[in-house]
Amino acid sequence: MSDKIQITSSHKVLIIALLLAGFACFLLVEPYINSIVMAFIISLLMFPIHERVERYLPKHRNISSLLSCIILTFIIVFPLLFVFAAIIQQGSTFSQSVYQWVTTGGIQTAFEHPWVVKSLAIINNYLPFDSIAPQEIAQKVAQFSTSFGTRLVGLSAKILGDATNFLMNFFLMLFVLFFLLRDHEKIISAIRHILPLSRSQEDKLLDEVEQVAKSAVMGSFLTAIAQGLAGGIGMAIAGFPALFWGTMMGFASFIPVIGTALIWIPASLYLLLTGETGLAIFLAGFSVFVVGSIDNLLRPFLMQGNGGMNTLMIFFSLLGGLHLFGLIGLIYGPIIFAVTVVLFHIYEEEFQGFLDQQDKS
Template sequence: MKNKMNVTASHWVLIFALLFAAFACFLLVEPYMNSIVMAFILSLLMFPIHEWIENKLPNHKNIVALLSCIVLTFIIVMPLLLVFSAIMQQGAVFSQNLYQWVTGGGIQEVIAHPWVKTALKFINNYLPFDAINAQNIAQKAAEFATSLGSNLVATSAKILGDATNFLMNFFLMLFVLFFLLRDHDKIIAAIRHILPFSRSQEDRLLNEIEKVSKSAVMGSFLTAIAQGAAGGFGMWMAGFPGLFWGTMMGFASFIPVVGTALIWIPATAYLLISGDTTWGLFLAAWSIAVVGSIDNVLRPLLMQGSAGMNTLMIFFSLLGGIHLFGLIGLIYGPLIFAITMVLFNMYEEEFKDFLDGQDNS
């Protein structure tokens, strides 16, 4: 028999006051919401390691939580520093080589290629664009090559300048993560107590949030890492700086629809036009067969089974999440969709008799 409660005027006042206070609290923490959400996601991913440490050091919750945060720091920060250093080094070498190639007449050779002439003629004759002049292309390429080195230095300086902000957000995330790991049981118990659902409904909702949070991270970021590694290997085999362009392909994989093609198609075209037909065909085949299959197979595989979300829903949750929230939307989007699906299923079960009656009326 379900519990029933008579809602009085004082109850409504309390509810509205609570909602207003909750909204005010949200405004206070809103600038730090991304750090809080990432701490929540990482707590789910780190919990198996945290439990293992906790089994080794029972009755030492503070020390265990601190050790878990230290392990996470070494897992994230140290590889990032090494990769960033290598990327800057390869990027500097690439910018120098590009400048020498452009100033040495390389761009003129490309423009003089029959394929390029045919493509420019087709574009100017049949497509509704302003006429594209080959000399303008050469001029823009020379300007780009000249400014690439200085832009790379400026970007590096900006990243280093933002390091303080990054470290502040990172340590804030670690601070939140410490309490999430230490007081995990208390937090879950408090959430269960506050939610006005049955225990089975609470289990479904909390389990789905945990599952989707993990799958969003695994599906998006692990796919990007895998595509970046595979794409970097292919670019390295074709003669490009592997780590630099592999990292660029990893970032490009977050872009819906286009993805890593933003990197490998121009690289393939360059190889074909410059006469390296074998490596151009290899890079195209490798990117389509290996890099592309990672996105088509691995991402849906890691994100499958979330509240009955099919591939189309996953696609729009990622697309809409990026549009509304930026990169963090890769987590927010699927999470919002999944929670909505669970709540919809709970609504359907709760009002099953009424909905069946409406269908039969």
């Protein structure tokens, strides 16, 4: 008896209807897709903890899932609230210090620095357009500083709005996570049943998605945390608010190629212009050799679970994911590449005889 399926016209109608219904469902959940994906990924990371909770409550799946979600809330939300409060306080203090520096003539003093004078002379000598006048730059900075308070209020309102959206998305993610933890066996069984692949191929595909999702989170976010901590230490030694600028360096580490240089280069130049040459050299050296080495060593180590993906593929998966999807693309990109690699290997296995024959022809 043949295992081949005879596709009838009714089957075609059913498949088309299923695809249309699936697309309609996707449109319904599209605004919340990031929360759903993050819930799926966090469920993979939380599952070892959830299994321990289930051992104590084997007959109470709802309660064990709820406890796991509460544990996650304590792990993530409360530390973040403390950090956000400290960031706002330190950022406000630093902004006031910069405002006072600008309004008391600090910008004019900086432009009188010998290095700045020489640099502007060289730039003006080779520029194909009008020369740069220090007075014009100082005037623009002064104009910006006069409206700095209004801009700061607007920025604070935006941060508050973003924080509110974050909390809403977080609790939506918790809601999805509850059901993923409670019904994980049913969900995996349903996925296996629907996929038209052999058990070994399903295992390979699901295992690869799990490994890549975990390594993408660990590789990107743990590297950002490590670079933020190291950068905060360097900034504190250089005299900057540690928590505020360490957090900024952590966020900047997500940007490919540039990374934390977006923060420490202007900070080093500021120290240099204000006469703190020793601290400027220290901050630049510390950022290059300590903070930079974390990105070069820790990220590849944490992302080594991307089986079948070399360093070049990982780089473009991160870069392309960030470009297409934003910050969440640091997870989407590697998963898309990894699934493609696994499907390509399955294709090679299924058509190995044909491909070998083509090589010989």
